[in-house]
Structure formats: structure tokens, C-alpha cells
Amino acid sequence: MHDLEIQPVSAHFESNVIRAIETSSPDLRLSQEYSTQELETITTILSHAPGIIGEVVGLPENAERPGGCLVIWKKGRSTPLAYAVGEMKKPDKYPVFAMAKARLVRDFLPEAQLSGGNLSLPPEQRYKVEYGGQFFDIPHGAVATNDGWILSFSGFEQEWDAGAMLALAVKAGVMGIDQAEQLAEQSVPVSQERTIGQCFSKLIPH
Numbered sequence: 001m002h003d004l005e006i007q008p009v010s011a012h013f014e015s016n017v018i019r020a021i022e023t024s025s026p027d028l029r030l031s032q033e034y035s036t037q038e039l040e041t042i043t044t045i046l047s048h049a050p051g052i053i054g055e056v057v058g059l060p061e062n063a064e065r066p067g068g069c070l071v072i073w074k075k076g077r078s079t080p081l082a083y084a085v086g087e088m089k090k091p092d093k094y095p096v097f098a099m100a101k102a103r104l105v106r107d108f109l110p111e112a113q114l115s116g117g118n119l120s121l122p123p124e125q126r127y128k129v130e131y132g133g134q135f136f137d138i139p140h141g142a143v144a145t146n147d148g149w150i151l152s153f154s155g156f157e158q159e160w161d162a163g164a165m166l167a168l169a170v171k172a173g174v175m176g177i178d179q180a181e182q183l184a185e186q187s188v189p190v191s192q193e194r195t196i197g198q199c200f201s202k203l204i205p206h
Contacts (some may be wrong), residue, residue: 004067004086009202026111033079041174042081048171053085055203068155069094073101085124093131097154100129101142103118106150116140116162119188140196141165149174159191163199168205176203
């Protein structure tokens with residue numbers, strides 16, 4: 001297992017196109033918009049993130065993917081909190097996709113608890129994210145909990161992004177393992193190589 005470093009990333013919206021810029025601000029997660037209890041939950045999530053993401057990084061299939069971007073958001077709050085976990089080899093891409101996934105389950109598919117619910121829509125109705133002058137279907141990788149927490153990640157294949165966020169939600173105590181397993185098993189399949197359920201099971205053995 002790799003225990004990875006966390007660095008804050010500043011995320012903002014511009015003309016409805018989701019973008020992100022890097023910053024060295026150490027106080028990003030201490031936004032006054034969040035209550036003391038919410039900041040305690042964020043701290044708990046962050047304490048487990050390096051271990052969960054490190055487990056995924058340590059797998060042979062992810063040898064070329066040493067990290068990515070984590071977004072933590074609470075429904076009802078306007079400020080998303082974004083962090084680089086490990087090394088972001090694509091700092092221009094991963095924050096954009098992590099934010100797009102988070103915003104999808106917050107604003108556009110609020111009834112969905114996984115951003116991959118977007119992939120169950122007819123192709124012409126799917127929500128897109130712009131990157132490099134092209135538009136992509138917003139993929140798996142964000143999870144929304146019953147009490148309004150949103151955890152989103154971009155940096156691995158989308159099944160691992162989603163499996164890692166479900167595992168992180170369980171480890172941080174914002175989602176029960178039974179619900180996480182159910183969401184993983186009901187998720188829209190996108191690969192013949194692996195499922196979100198298989199990825200989740202490797203991170204949270206049961």
C-alpha cells in the first residue's frame with residue numbers, strides 16, 4: 001500500500017464549464033461556509049483518503065497512475081473542496097473530471113448516488129464535460145451519500161475511481177457497507193475487465 005500526500009487544489013466554475021487551477025493555499029478546506037461538525041467530517045475523510053487511494057495506486061494495473069484529484073462537497077454548500085492525492089500526472093484533466101462528476105450528482109442528477117447513472121441515459125441525453133476542445137460523457141467516480149456528502153475522484157479507470165470513493169465513504173463513516181455494496185452491484189457496467197463491485201471488494205474485503 002502507498003500512503004500518499006494530499007495537496008489542496010482550488011476549483012471554480014466559469015461560464016458553466018467546469019475548470020480547476022492549482023493553488024498552494026493551506027486553508028482551503030477551512031471554508032467558513034462549512035460548520036464545525038462538517039469540517040470534522042471532512043478531516044475524517046481526508047485522513048482515510050491517502051490509504052484508500054494508495055491501495056489502488058499499489059495495484060500492478062495502476063502502476064502508471066500515481067494519484068489524482070479528490071473532490072469533497074456537501075449538498076447545500078456552494079464551495080467544493082478539491083485535493084490532489086498523490087501525483088496528478090494530468091493536472092489539467094483530473095480536477096476537471098472530478099469536479100464534473102461531483103457537480104453531476106449535486107445539480108443535474110440529484111436522485112442518482114453514483115455519477116455513472118449518467119451512462120444509463122440515452123446517449124443524446126447524457127451530461128457531458130468539456131476537455132481539450134472535446135465533449136465526453138461524465139463517467140463513474142462520484143458517490144453521493146444519504147446525508148448529502150459527495151465524494152468524487154478522477155485519476156484511475158472509472159471503475160477504480162468509483163470503487164475507491166465507495167470505499168472511502170465507508171471508511172470515513174458517511175455510508176454503510178451494505179449500501180455501498182448495493183450501489184456497486186447495481187452500477188452501470190462499462191468494462192469487461194472489471195466491475196465497480198470487484199474494485200470495491202478489493203478495497204473493503206468482506
